[in-house]
Amino acid sequence: MTPSTIAEVRKGLADAAPVGLGLIPLGLAFGVLITQSGFDWWWAPIFSVVIYAGSMEFLAIGLLAAATPLYSLAAATFLVNFRHVFYGLSFPIESIRSRVARLYAVYALTDEVYAITATKRRSEMTGARTLTIAVTCQALWVLPGIVGGLIGMTLPPGLDGLQFALTALFAVLAVDAWRASGDLPAPVIGLACALAAAWLAPDQMLLVGLVAYVLLLLVRFAWSTRAGREVP
Secondary structure, three states: OOHHHHHHHHHHHHHHHHHHHHHHHHHHHHHHHHHHOOOOOOHHHHHHHHOOOHHHHHHHHHHHHOOOOHHHHHHHHHHHHOOHHHHHHHOOHHHOOOHHHHHHHHHOOOHHHHHHHHOOOHHHOOHHHHHHHHHHHHHHHHHHHHHHHHHHHHOOOOOOOOOHHHHHHHHHHHHHHHHHHOOOHHHHHHHHHHHHHHHHOHHHHHHHHHHHHHHHHHHHHHHHHHHHHHOO
């Protein structure tokens, strides 16, 4: 690698370090949870490579353990991960030249990777830096998951509370994103949608809340765009 590429790789490692270190305990919790749910430890890397979507991986454990039909599993996967379509609108995919590397970047675009790249200037994100963030985040998710699976095999069954690890990570990412952007209305809107969905449709709280949040964000974006154009 050239000196400039090495420098960009180092920047990517530095970018991924804060969130990546947070993935380690989450991956450990996922690995323990998967073995506590009756799966063998080697299912942890299979989930983390084939699915590779933290929220959906946690959800898939319960769905598969309950022998959920494939069509229901597919529908749940689509609805939970539909947000990734919007991630792609601002993800610096154009900085990656290799077609294979671009395919990997699309596959590895998770909430954590997006949260990191979204806080950087698009012009600063080179291909090496972007890919380093993606590879680091996946490595710090897959490897702890394997370790957690092996640990879970030695623990007594019946441990509870591990499912909250993912919620805790999302809360941290939301706070970091708010600090970086200073956009207070977005998390307030999200909280309002969640509370309204929990009250109006408790059985479908996640789906109703996400749909309402996306619609309100689109309305807000259209309003702000229109207001900006009207300013002389």
